[in-house]
Amino acid sequence: MRLCLCVRVTLFIGVGHETTGASAYSSDEIRGLLDWLQEDPANRHAIIDATSLLGAMPWPPVLVAGVLARCCLFMPLQKAIGGVAGYYVASFTPEALEAIGRNLARPSWAIARQLSLSVPKDLAHPLTGGRTLATGPFYDPAQDQMLGGVINTYSLLAFAETTYGLSCLAQSIGPASALNARSRANLALVEDWVGREPLFSLAVGRAEKRGTAVTLLCVNDPDIAPLHGTILARAKQLLGHQGLTHPDGQHEPGLRAALYVNAFPGMAGDFRAWIGGVRPAEDIHALLENLRHAWLRAKALVIAEELAARGEDAPALAALPGLQRLAREVEDLAALLGGLRDGADLARHRDALTAGLQGLAERLATVAPD
Structure with missing residues (x-):
């Protein structure tokens, strides 16, 4: 008789901050996830895409600490070498590393060398001498040192540039907890400004679901609904380098205030802006005022163009x-x-x-x- 002991491993895979739609998990959802993990930490694991979470975690500090301690996080080094390029930094819980170690003896499927977290125990026998995580490409925060090397030269350069940038932020602003606090304050500033500005609203209606890395704004101008897309395009020209050319031939230079505020196609919202903890509050306020200014200027221009196309003059401008x-x-x-x-x-x-x-x-x- 053979006994088979089957252990069921359950994974939760999610995106910490969905920057396309400017949304994040609510505090209640994070609290529920942490409670679920705590019930069976050996067999329940969470893998979170934390690409835009660093310095922009919208939850209370106690929940942030729980996410860092109980979830596996990964993030690509997007801005380090010009693109994602397949290079990531990942953090693992002790339980996840134990599961990886057990899988080394009898892997469930072939693992590409570029993704392997283990290294040969004996370099003289790389195929038959067994593998270990003890000297893999890991940084041990308890010892504050690398246990082994990095996977290749490119990841070394990306890691070095990223950590240098983080150290500069730590010196000028503070640790990640300070960035998190600033990002929450910046979101509160946006919410307050939108609450006083009837022309704009936030695309994420539920306050508890709003992320603090990115905000997504909608323009509410129903009187010119047929011209909405045209005005939006012209407003972005004014916000950038291109500027506007008026029907009378005069050119209005670009503000160079926001070069990339495009919302993704198909998403609710007109302007998408990064507001995380790196930006000071006064810059966020200036950005919002520039968005409003650009929309009103573009609206006046497009209306004047429509009147000119019909052979009519804009009374105030012509007279x-x-x-x-x-x-x-x-x-x-x-x-x-x-x-x-x-x-x-x-x-x-x-x-x-x-x-x-x-x-x-x-x-x-x-x-x-x-």
Whole structure:
């Protein structure tokens, strides 16, 4: 008689921050996951894609600590060598490493050498001498050292560049916990701004599901619904380098304020922006104001183009060309004032503000409706 003991291993595989749609797991969902893992840690494992979680974990610190301790995390070194290129950093729970070690003796299927976490015990007998995790490509946080080497030269370079960048952030801002706190504060800033700005709303309706690495904004302007896509495209031109060319031939230079704010096709939302813990709050506020400014400027342009295509003039612009220029000067001054961060900024721009206000006063004295 043969006895077969079958052990069922259950995996949960998820994405910590789904940046395409700007959503994340809620605190209740994370709490439920941690409780589920704790019930059978040897046979229950969670594998989380943490690509955009570093410095942007939206949960309370106690849940963040639980995720780091009980979940296996992996993240590609996206920005280190120009692309993902198949190189990842992964963290494993002790239970997951034990399961990997057991699988070495009788692997369930062939494992590509590039993905192998084990190395030969005896380099003189790489195929028959057995394999071990003890000197694999692991960093041991308890010992604060690498147990073995990295898989290849490219991953070494990527790892070195990534860790250098993280050390710079730690010196300038603080540890990952400080970045997490800043990311939550930045999301609160966005939510407060949107709550006061009827033109915008957040694509993720449930507050507890919003991520803190990325925000996704919708423009609510039903009066020009047929022109929505055209205005959005022109607004992004103004936000970047291209700028806008008005029907009268005048060119409005690009703001260079947001070069990549595209929402993914098919996703709800018009502007998608990174707001994680690296960015200071004043930059987030300036970005939001620029989004609003760009939309209104693009809307005026597209309406003027539609009227011109029908052979009609935009009354305010055609009848009062001087006021058209005045409006732009007022907007320029407003943008400058909105970008001032402190008293030092005000002092540096005092001359420009004074000259601008004097010019406006002179024009207002000479420009009047017919």
